[in-house]
Amino acid sequence: MPVIQFKEALRAAMIEEMERDENVFLLGEEVGEYNGAYKVSEGMLARFGPRRVLDTPISEAAFTGLGIGAAMCGLRPIVELMSWSFSLVCFDQLANNAANIRYMSGGQFKIPIVFRGGNGIAHQLGATHSHRVDALFSRVPGLTVVAPSCPYDAKGLLKSAIRSDDPVIFLESEVMLNDRGEVPDEPYTLPIGRAYVRREGSDVTFICWSKMVKLCMAAAEKLQSEEGISAEVIDLRTLRPLDEDTLVSSIRKTNRCVVVDEDWPYCGMGAGIVERLYRRVFDDLDAPIGRVCCEDVPVPYNHYLERAMQPSVPKVIAAAREVCYV
């Protein structure tokens, strides 16, 4: 199977869907002539022309809202946000317009639109450019939130997101764009709303998504080889709607669980997931659900401080040991 980069997988998904459906188009800052701030859309302007690959001014509210208005008319925009941190200046468009218009019109409109871009902490970008928006959008009814962890998932999930008739928040990560992985040449899609058991295990369940998956896989290998603890790693793939059933059946098997995420601890994404799970697995647990997340501070610039702020393999191992009482 061919091995390609994460960004190439995203590009392949967009190209295939744009070739399949004339209503699909791409817009955002620097997606065209610049070939993408992170080269995700490289070559797409040359391929599809300026009608379907559009460079926007630095006007997030205008171009996200433009996409929503066009989607109300039946087009299927892909809107690239250079960084999800910038979605804070157009939060009204996403949380009010994209999420609510179907509901408050009594179902008269579909909003088939994908908003995609880099989410979370990259490297030394400072507090303003390092936001994790997972929980901000996953708490909003009307939105679907997807966060792939590898090139194969990125392609299959992005294709499904583009085909969805609902607004999809698609969370990538700047530091994963060069990751490589096997992606078949043949077209495929992956289901939205289903988690994936990335590693089977019997002693503890790790719940993670996006770039935390690699971290959890490394921690699981280490726990197995050094301590004989067998960790099951579940990659959520979709944050909303949450695939509770897959999580619950894993916890009923392992009786122990650690939720690993890059968000802040208080009211963060992990906190929301833990709340959902407790109601269903309270009696199955041998220990309180563990959490590994970011420290409760703004994201610092300094390399060492920034690293200390984030989840790490040792932090995940420590949390696993704690819930396993070893």
Next chain:
Amino acid sequence: MGAASDVQNRPGAKMASSSKGKVERRRLWMMMLIRRFEERTYQEYTKRGFEDPSGEVVKRIGGFCHLYSGQEAVAVGIAAVFEPKRDYLVNGYRDHGHALALGMSPNAAMAELFGRVTGCSRGKGGSMHFFQAEVGNMGGHGIVGGQIPLGVGMAFAAWYRKTGGVSFTLFGDGALNQGTFNESMNLASLWKLPCLFICENNGLAMGTQVHRSSAETDLAKRGAGYAMPCRNVDGNDLNEVIAAVQEAAGRARAGEGPSFLVMNTYRFRGHSMSDPQKYRTREDLERARQRDPILLYERYLREQGLLEDGAVDQMDNEISQIVNEAVKFSEQSPHPDLRELYEHVLSEVYPLEK
């Protein structure tokens, strides 16, 4: 669809009979309908609510409610130019008048205010969120200026599909001070999209007069930096509104890009139902009423010999009955079933495989 359309009510619609002045009289009729609908809404809003079996009193009309009385010429003038098969209209929250002018039945409009399932948004939108997709009414929107980018997107869709359609993007004078106004005007002009930016300047952003909210009080000048035609229009003069909208829509349809029209008008009621209106005097209001758009247009029709004696009274009676019927229809309509709570959140069923 609950929002039963009444397309032949549209002021611009071709009448079966071509008798002289029929289209014009229909426009007067529509302005009168909007006025009567709004004034009745005021009454219904302030009446005692319904006592349900548990003894709880539920308001007949709840929430925020912004009345359009005084600004009718703008909505009716736009509707005269609007082509429902290819045009779009998107609006702020003072949206009852435009919905009626584009052909929404008064029953569906009033029932929405009453929160009933027969309302234009199934009772889930309320006063600020009237939608009627089938005629291109893309909704009233509750956040000041939040709808302006949507309007640019509708213009984009018309451009992308080469339909010749126009997006009528409406907002009030308060919205000029939102960032979305700057972003949207620039983007639409940059891409030469068929977007008509129409500011309904009633002089008041809630309770803040234009001179207290805008450094430039000639609001048409606020569009000067976006390389598009900008002009002030007498928003109380229906003929002037139609002429200005017609011209700007023609430019947009011809691929010449957006325009910015400031419709200078006045609202006779408060910002919303809870507004003590301390920002104006009785004299201000009386002066404004001298330029009531309905009186001005009625006078024009008489001068042109298009209005017979007694015609207005006859229209008034007819409209009274229609509005009475809308209230009765709303009172008798059911509330949405509680199952509706979870309907229309998403289009798809998850897990989604496509």
